Amino acid sequence: MISFQQVNKHYGDFHVLKNINLEVQQGEVVVIVGPSGSGKSTLLRCINRLETISDGKLVVNGITVNEKKTNINELRKNIGMVFQHFNLYPHKTVLQNITLAPIKVLGVEKSEAEKTAMYYLEKVGIPDKAYSFPSQLSGGQQQRVAIARGLAMKPKLMLFDEPTSALDPEMIGEVLDVMKSLAEEGMTMVVVTHEMGFAREVANRIVFMDEGQIVEEGSPKEFFANPKAERAKLFLSRVLNH
Amino acid sequence: MDFSILTDNFDTYMTGFFNTIKISLIGLVCSFILGAIVAVFRIAPLRILNFIGACFVEFIRNIPLILIAFFFYNGLVAFHINLSGFVAGTMALTIYTASFIAEAIRAGIQSVDKGQMEAARSSGLTYIQTMGYIILPQAIKIVIPPLGNQFLNLVKNSSILGVFAGLDLMYYADSIHEKTFDTFNTYIFVGVFYLVLTIPLSLLVGYLERRLAKTE
Numbered sequence: 001m002i003s004f005q006q007v008n009k010h011y012g013d014f015h016v017l018k019n020i021n022l023e024v025q026q027g028e029v030v031v032i033v034g035p036s037g038s039g040k041s042t043l044l045r046c047i048n049r050l051e052t053i054s055d056g057k058l059v060v061n062g063i064t065v066n067e068k069k070t071n072i073n074e075l076r077k078n079i080g081m082v083f084q085h086f087n088l089y090p091h092k093t094v095l096q097n098i099t100l101a102p103i104k105v106l107g108v109e110k111s112e113a114e115k116t117a118m119y120y121l122e123k124v125g126i127p128d129k130a131y132s133f134p135s136q137l138s139g140g141q142q143q144r145v146a147i148a149r150g151l152a153m154k155p156k157l158m159l160f161d162e163p164t165s166a167l168d169p170e171m172i173g174e175v176l177d178v179m180k181s182l183a184e185e186g187m188t189m190v191v192v193t194h195e196m197g198f199a200r201e202v203a204n205r206i207v208f209m210d211e212g213q214i215v216e217e218g219s220p221k222e223f224f225a226n227p228k229a230e231r232a233k234l235f236l237s238r239v240l241n242h
Numbered sequence: 243m244d245f246s247i248l249t250d251n252f253d254t255y256m257t258g259f260f261n262t263i264k265i266s267l268i269g270l271v272c273s274f275i276l277g278a279i280v281a282v283f284r285i286a287p288l289r290i291l292n293f294i295g296a297c298f299v300e301f302i303r304n305i306p307l308i309l310i311a312f313f314f315y316n317g318l319v320a321f322h323i324n325l326s327g328f329v330a331g332t333m334a335l336t337i338y339t340a341s342f343i344a345e346a347i348r349a350g351i352q353s354v355d356k357g358q359m360e361a362a363r364s365s366g367l368t369y370i371q372t373m374g375y376i377i378l379p380q381a382i383k384i385v386i387p388p389l390g391n392q393f394l395n396l397v398k399n400s401s402i403l404g405v406f407a408g409l410d411l412m413y414y415a416d417s418i419h420e421k422t423f424d425t426f427n428t429y430i431f432v433g434v435f436y437l438v439l440t441i442p443l444s445l446l447v448g449y450l451e452r453r454l455a456k457t458e
Contacts, residue, residue: 048364050363073367076364077365081365083357087357087360087361090380100365101366104375105366146361149365
């Protein structure tokens, strides 16, 4: 479903992504971990072309992302994305946040879009907030709305860019629970996170990055129990022992 | 204060007053449209448009208004274009104000968190849709106060038309002054007429600001 082939990215002189090769199959949950600045978010953002790649090939849903003739909006409507800072539209209600793209991009009827929105709000556990504005919600609730907003497009793939990093510790659980149930239903997910518990429990595969490279890749079991790369060992000893 | 100046010359004052309203309304609408276009030029993802927009703003806003007005009134004669004082003055006022409005709108758009653009674009909305549904509605709240200032300036700056045959309030006041030689009383009423225009405009801007703040 996603295929990185020898992908490189530069910001000027800075080599952000180095020779990335990565395959994600349909229904897989891939969690990307690693120290800050290792290129995890950049890698994720390349998938829906929020970042462009410098060379190599990136194919998502059978579409080559980095080709001039690629209709980027066509590609993006099949990819949901959840951001660290939620990025809900502050001037729109929760319901309007969720229905905007289905109505404007997919051409769904308003009543139909609202029905779908309510279904997903139900699913993330806050149907009573449909007519609230984002500023009236807690961080955890906002992030759950953001997930519902992504799902309402009925995407084939969901991207999560540190979805719990900006949350109060008490709210992290409610967001992870939603993501967990999504994974159980077979959604293809790529998640950048520092939540090692979530990674261990939900991921089919862990990708460990450092300095723009994929240093190690494997099942959560082998990665957490027996990391091979020195950098991964060091990382795990630091994040797990506190 | 000598009210006879006002009563004796009421029709002359009124002619100038309504012309000033006309100039201000034309200037307001046109400078807003032109300013918005220039602002979009400045932020559009196209280098050449950015450059054109930047040239317009930096060139126009750094020249005194009266020079721009003289260019349209006197300067264009060299190119065999003869504009009336009214037309030349209104054009000068429009493009001068537009350069400031462009900056206000650009700053407003750029102050909207860039995560908004990313969230909207990643959901499949086009650049234009994102601007229309997400960015501009948020930018307008930020832009209203500086925009209000520019509109107030525009009304007051229109008095520059009095320098040549602009037919505005200031121009007719000068003619009253030439007749009566009563400088103080003639221009006191001019001040009052400008306040009649600017104070309601000022209140309107304040009202819009409060109303938009409520929908946050």
